Amino acid sequence: MSITIKDVDHVANLARLTLTDEEKTTFADQLNAILKYAEKLNELDTDNVEATSHVLPITNVLREDETRPSWPIEDVMRNAPDEEDGQFRVPAVLE
């Protein structure tokens, strides 16, 4: 199995990236090399092995549902590329 330019287009779309034709060719080659190397994992029988998503024996870390002060709006907006009335402004979602 090998990654085609069409696959690269599909993945780039999922990842919200626009790639140049040169990038597409390079990434197709490099991803093929990396994934070919990753196929090494298939040498191992993992049918009866549990997956590890992280190493700590903790799940569902909860805290008390208490009201706490939130950030001042002017601080939150400090890095906004565009804002209006304390809200992030973006191009129209619907035409």
Added chain:
Amino acid sequence: MAAFDMRLQDLHNQLHSKEITVTDLVDASYRRIAETEPAVKAFITLDEENARAAAAQLDKVLQEGGERGLLFGLPAGIKDNIVTDKLTTTCASQFLSNYDPIYDATVMKKLKAAQSVTIGKLNMDEFAMGGSTENSSYAVTTNPWDKERVPGGSSGGSAAAVAAGQVYFSLGSDTGGSIRQPAAYCGVVGLKPTYGLVSRFGLVAFASSLDQIGPVTKNVEDSVYVLQAIAGHDPQDSTSANVAIPDYTAALTGDVKGLRIGVPKEYLGEGIDPKVKEAVMDALRVYEGMGAVWEEVSMPHTEYAVACYYLLASSEASSNLARFDGVRYGIRAENPDNLIDMYRKSRSEGFGPEVKRRIMLGTYALSSGYYDAYYLKAQKVRTLIKQDFDQVFEKFDVIIGPTAPTTAFKLGTQVEDPLTMYLNDICTIPVNLAGVPAISVPCGLADGLPVGLQIIGKAFDETTVLRAAYAFEQQTEHHKLRPQL
């Protein structure tokens, strides 16, 4: 740089007796930066005005005989993926070239409480993806030992700044070796704590299940003090471990009599530079001389670690980096056709090639139809790799081997070949996958370049790792070698 070569206790005593001031230390730091930075290029941002103001404040504390923190007055460099309130934090990415954080990472709050002085933000591979710091979109940091070579990465600035005597210590982050490998290449000490020991709140996430912040220092003793200052449970990080923090100075005994050392044959096999292997064998003889015992062991899944890691880390990264969309912070592309186009253009303009490559790999591994074959498979292999460690630690106190298979390579020689670059991490990656602590300490030179010895311990047993590292340092002079700049 006499002051920065002093032991922390001696420096504290000199501050106490008013032989030197914090302002002197901060002056020394910026003076050294002025001298060496044209060649080293360790920093992305300097924060001189605030550092001097902080120094003046601390000098006042000194004058008034107030209480002093653990890291009082020590000039520190901070990797640029750790957010600093009102101090630009770029992650070495164009995407965040204008990002001005509105809060301090938990480690920064802890450093402030310990009263170190932040000198500036250090260069790195973009979003910590890389092993040479060549993926920075700002500058190419060089190795203080040889300016034609890489400092390692991704915390290349953190290691180079300490090696060049620009700061007393620095913080880095380690996802697959990003503290230990540059520490090895630059001849300094780098510690990756157990996953969960140091809060990740305010560390810009690369691979959340692997990332850990840790200190880069000139010696093991300083590593003990910096770790003491930054370790501890943080309710703001849901993966922060709620464990008691021991007094790490208990590690400073110099005694390793009876210590049981496992030496994985896979860490010294194919691909290891014979001179690196020789330095590691010399180190094992030093341990023997101190009454420790070592035995060869096998960690059979080591050869699968790199493939496992790149699938998992890239998958996590593709998810974590989805937040960079041009809406709330960072750059936004001009004149987009619509919202989705704005995301695409902003991301494509803001990210460099390695970041795009990893986002592509991770998105592919998580995409419908490939999830089981790549992502889930890698998570299962991760379990097998962790079991290798569990088994060795049933019989041994620590695992020792090289930090990296070679010494620092030349700039520009691996950047076009991602897979070769990834294979440099063969000895460090398994440690992140298992979540255990490890330190790299200098163990000699090979052709004039530093070699790092890696000491790996059980989860939350930093004390034994530090004890083994400190005892080695007491018996050797390697950590006292300095590059000629």
